[in-house]
Amino acid sequence: MDLSSFPTIFGPPTMDPVPIDWVAVEDWLGLSLPGDYKAVATAYGPLDIGDHIWLHTPCIQKGRFEYSKWLSETHRRCRLASRKASPLDPPPFHPAPGGLLAWGETRRAHVLFWDTSPSDDPDEWRTAIFDQNAASAHMNPWTYLDMPMLAALDTAITSGIEIPRAPSIGPLPATGRRTAFLPDPEPWTPPTPAPRGTSQTRRRAALTQGTGFDALTALIPPPAAPYLGEGSWDDLFDRLGTRLPTGYTSLMTRYGAGVWRGWLRFQTPLRIAGRGLVYHSAESLDIYRSLRSEFPEFHPLRAWPERGGFLPFASSIEGDDLAWLTVGDPDTWPLIVVPRDGDQDPPLQSGLIETLLTWARGNHVTHGLPGLDPLDDPLEFATFTPWDDKSHW
Numbered sequence: 001m002d003l004s005s006f007p008t009i010f011g012p013p014t015m016d017p018v019p020i021d022w023v024a025v026e027d028w029l030g031l032s033l034p035g036d037y038k039a040v041a042t043a044y045g046p047l048d049i050g051d052h053i054w055l056h057t058p059c060i061q062k063g064r065f066e067y068s069k070w071l072s073e074t075h076r077r078c079r080l081a082s083r084k085a086s087p088l089d090p091p092p093f094h095p096a097p098g099g100l101l102a103w104g105e106t107r108r109a110h111v112l113f114w115d116t117s118p119s120d121d122p123d124e125w126r127t128a129i130f131d132q133n134a135a136s137a138h139m140n141p142w143t144y145l146d147m148p149m150l151a152a153l154d155t156a157i158t159s160g161i162e163i164p165r166a167p168s169i170g171p172l173p174a175t176g177r178r179t180a181f182l183p184d185p186e187p188w189t190p191p192t193p194a195p196r197g198t199s200q201t202r203r204r205a206a207l208t209q210g211t212g213f214d215a216l217t218a219l220i221p222p223p224a225a226p227y228l229g230e231g232s233w234d235d236l237f238d239r240l241g242t243r244l245p246t247g248y249t250s251l252m253t254r255y256g257a258g259v260w261r262g263w264l265r266f267q268t269p270l271r272i273a274g275r276g277l278v279y280h281s282a283e284s285l286d287i288y289r290s291l292r293s294e295f296p297e298f299h300p301l302r303a304w305p306e307r308g309g310f311l312p313f314a315s316s317i318e319g320d321d322l323a324w325l326t327v328g329d330p331d332t333w334p335l336i337v338v339p340r341d342g343d344q345d346p347p348l349q350s351g352l353i354e355t356l357l358t359w360a361r362g363n364h365v366t367h368g369l370p371g372l373d374p375l376d377d378p379l380e381f382a383t384f385t386p387w388d389d390k391s392h393w
Contacts, residue, residue, distance in 0.1 A: 010176030017045040018059045018185045028190035034122040036150040048179035050172025055104045059185035067188045074102045078130045085135035127152040216357045223386040226256025229270030245330045258386040266314045284312045320368030337368040
């Protein structure tokens with residue numbers, strides 16, 4: 001396949017393409033992109049090829065896709081999975097020199113990359129394929145093809161691309177249409193670099209300096225208007241049947257409800273109508289009691305309001321609960337992670353504020369609070385996203 005044959009095989013574009021400022025895109029990436037990719041992306045926009053391959057292009061659709069975020073998250077996901085799957089180090093990813101640069105995905109958990117290492121000429125970049133299923137099985141997930149993007153697409157359509165120990169990609173029908181995943185994409189503008197002012201210097205210093213609440217607020221500035229719900233703390237204590245630790249109430253008063261590091265969700269504590277801390281805690285406890293009655297060997301904890309039972313107040317996106325063991329005075333309650341899957345670990349050694357600070361700095365704490373990859377910048381992940389009264393949490 002060559003550029004002139006592409007519309008002959010796939011037909012003309014069926015929708016208006018998304019305008020792309022290639023100068024801005026390549027300047028942001030710090031490298032030039034292959035001519036075949038730019039030609040297809042310019043004429044067609046994001047494309048679904050053979051009802052199986054998504055060709056992603058620089059664009060944005062609110063709530064679904066943003067080019068820079070997709071690149072960053074895709075590269076990181078494949079790097080982490082590759083590190084776990086093989087005794088060898090994962091390959092470098094852009095922006096590392098000669099790193100892999102993603103351009104598409106398939107419906108069978110493959111990610112398609114350019115291998116930028118062989119040449120400074122982007123038209124000579126070969127195709128690399130990441131297989132998530134192989135990585136999950138702890139096998140080498142990488143397949144390298146000695147062909148550029150357009151030739152790889154041609155092979156996928158005509159004969160199929162062989163993947164070791166997995167079904168091939170194709171042969172595929174010669175169809176090309178706007179992906180239903182992105183029906184209304186808009187032009188993309190490269191993100192503005194974060195300012196390097198006093199606040200960023202202070203946050204960077206807080207990755208290693210300071211303790212307690214002062215260090216946490218320096219690392220992750222609280223929102224201007226924290227949302228806690230429409231009730232009062234006394235009302236919450238009455239509904240739960242207990243006072244809660246002062247460290248928790250101080251933290252919530254300063255930050256409100258929201259999600260830490262895009263992972264740990266603190267439910268809305270003072271919500272009266274709808275879902276909030278009381279609702280989600282009761283739901284988690286009911287589920288745990290049900291599982292404990294059936295599998296007591298895997299669920300050794302008591303559940304609030306049983307004496308010394310655990311009382312959950314936050315949850316991970318994978319369903320782990322962060323909870324207190326209600327032993328003695330609330331201000332001395334130990335923290336514990338109640339895993340959705342896996343064995344129950346003992347209580348944590350530090351309190352809520354120090355646990356959050358240690359974890360936000362990128363240090364692994366326990367199951368349910370994952371650490372970072374060695375190549376991650378901890379400051380990039382030290383985040384808090386507040387919620388408002390529209391949240392279900």
